[in-house]
Amino acid sequence: GAGVSQTPSNKVTEKGKYVELRCDPISGHTALYWYRQSLGQGPEFLIYFQGTGAADDSGLPNDRFFAVRPEGSVSTLKIQRTERGDSAVYLCASSSLAGVGNEQFFGPGTRLTVL
Amino acid sequence: AQKITQTQPGMFVQEKEAVTLDCTYDTSDQSYGLFWYKQPSSGEMIFLIYQGSYDEQNATEGRYSLNFQKARKSANLVISASQLGDSAMYFCAMREGPRNQFYFGTGTSLTVIP
Numbered sequence: 622g623a624g625v626s627q628t629p630s631n632k633v634t635e636k637g638k639y640v641e642l643r644c645d646p647i648s649g650h651t652a653l654y655w656y657r658q659s660l661g662q663g664p665e666f667l668i669y670f671q672g673t674g675a676a677d678d679s680g681l682p683n684d685r686f687f688a689v690r691p692e693g694s695v696s697t698l699k700i701q702r703t704e705r706g707d708s709a710v711y712l713c714a715s716s717s718l719a720g721v722g723n724e725q726f727f728g729p730g731t732r733l734t735v736l
Numbered sequence: 737a738q739k740i741t742q743t744q745p746g747m748f749v750q751e752k753e754a755v756t757l758d759c760t761y762d763t764s765d766q767s768y769g770l771f772w773y774k775q776p777s778s779g780e781m782i783f784l785i786y787q788g789s790y791d792e793q794n795a796t797e798g799r800y801s802l803n804f805q806k807a808r809k810s811a812n813l814v815i816s817a818s819q820l821g822d823s824a825m826y827f828c829a830m831r832e833g834p835r836n837q838f839y840f841g842t843g844t845s846l847t848v849i850p
Contacts, residue, residue: 656840661842661843663840663841663842664838677837679837710779712781725771729780
C-alpha cells in the first residue's frame with residue numbers, strides 16, 4: 622500500500638533486552654516523526670527527521686533511545702536495555718514538507734510490551 | 737504548561753446530533769497549525785481537519801468543522817450529524833515552527849448512542 626508501514630506490529634521482549642522498531646514512510650516524504658503513546662494518553666513526541674538528519678531529538682526520554690534514518694527513507698527506532706516503563710505503542714508519521722500546515726500521516730504503530 | 741488541553745475525557749452524543757469537542761492551546765508563535773485526529777479502537781490515527789493560524793475562515797471538511805477562536809486560543813471540533821462510526825478517541829494537536837514539534841492533547845473519547 623501507499624501508507625506508512627511499521628514493523629513489527631507487536632513486539633514482546635524481556636526487561637534488559639534490545640529492540641528495533643522499523644518505520645517505512647510514504648514515498649517522497651522528507652519529514653518523519655516518532656511518537657510514543659501510552660495507554661489512555663495522547664502521542665508523545667520523541668524525534669523528528671528532516672531527510673537523513675535528526676532535526677529535533679528533544680523528546681527522546683534518555684540515552685537508551687536512539688533513532689536513525691540513514692538514507693532519508695526508512696527509519697529505525699532503537700531501544701537499549703528495555704525497561705517495563707518502555708511498554709507503549711510506538712507510532713511513526715511522515716509528511717511531505719515540514720511546514721506547520723502539512724499534515725502527518727501515521728502508521729499503524731508497534732505495540733511494545735516489556736515483561 | 738500544557739501545550740494542548742482537552743478537558744473532556746469522555747463525551748456522549750445521540751446519533752444524528754451535533755457534538756463539540758473542546759481544545760485549547762498555548763503558544764507564543766505567530767505561525768502554527770492546529771489539527772484534529774481520530775483514533776478508533778483499531779489504533780490508527782486518522783487526520784480529520786487542519787486550521788492554520790493565519791486562516792481567517794474556520795476550516796470545514798464534510799461533517800467536521802473547526803471553531804477557531806484565536807484570541808481565546810481555542811480550536812474546538814464540531815461534528816455534525818453524528819454517526820455510530822464516529823465513536824473513537826479524538827486528539828487535538830498543534831504544530832509550531834521552526835522546530836516543527838507536534839504536540840497532542842490527552843484526547844476525548846466520543847461515544848455515539850443509537
